[in-house]
Amino acid sequence: MEKYININEVAPADGTLKHPTAMAVYKNKLFVCDADKLWVFNLKNLHEKPSKINFQSDDKAVNDILRIKDELYITVTNTSRIYKINLKDKALTPYKWLDIPTPNGITNYKNTLYVVSIPADYTNATDKNVVYIIKDKNHPVLEKFNNMPALYDGAVVSKDGKTLYVSDWGTSSVYAIDTENKKEDIIYQYKNLSPADLSLHGDKLLIPDMVNHRVIIYNLKKNKVENP
Numbered sequence: 001m002e003k004y005i006n007i008n009e010v011a012p013a014d015g016t017l018k019h020p021t022a023m024a025v026y027k028n029k030l031f032v033c034d035a036d037k038l039w040v041f042n043l044k045n046l047h048e049k050p051s052k053i054n055f056q057s058d059d060k061a062v063n064d065i066l067r068i069k070d071e072l073y074i075t076v077t078n079t080s081r082i083y084k085i086n087l088k089d090k091a092l093t094p095y096k097w098l099d100i101p102t103p104n105g106i107t108n109y110k111n112t113l114y115v116v117s118i119p120a121d122y123t124n125a126t127d128k129n130v131v132y133i134i135k136d137k138n139h140p141v142l143e144k145f146n147n148m149p150a151l152y153d154g155a156v157v158s159k160d161g162k163t164l165y166v167s168d169w170g171t172s173s174v175y176a177i178d179t180e181n182k183k184e185d186i187i188y189q190y191k192n193l194s195p196a197d198l199s200l201h202g203d204k205l206l207i208p209d210m211v212n213h214r215v216i217i218y219n220l221k222k223n224k225v226e227n228p
Contacts, residue, residue, distance in 0.1 A: 016039065066107060
């Protein structure tokens, strides 16, 4: 049976978290992106005061986080950087891994990373605000994956690597992109949808709808929403 931890148990409403946007788990640690820092909570002792990992002084929007085995990749939107942390190091120190235009969501299939970009003002998309691909994380080279500017937020790739799902605030939509032919299709769209980071649980795509304070469960096999 899967165990779910109420976030209030991990991070009580004591003012520690200001603007949490993403999280990742590694062994007994929970990492939470929060404005200009990364908090580290001890899941074995939920009453222990969290430690924090600081970034450069101009990094104000530590946005999304991706764990690949013993590595963390963290996007910082306002400074157009991706940082990397080696989780095997005793001192968890972020170092700049790659420059990318205002990155937001990040996901991977094996050693290939996909990163979506959102405009710096979160409103007016330019030709830089597209989906990017790094084909080999061990030899990072940034390339454009598509050419459709948008207000991208979340990204997640299917287990077989054949489909990339991305969310777009501008059209209140979630797109499915074929990773081979790059064909883009809207699979879910709803007026005033505010689709944030995405995640997959089996055949179900979880879509946080931030402004409307809900999570939409979209069944990819049945092509329909499972909850109201």
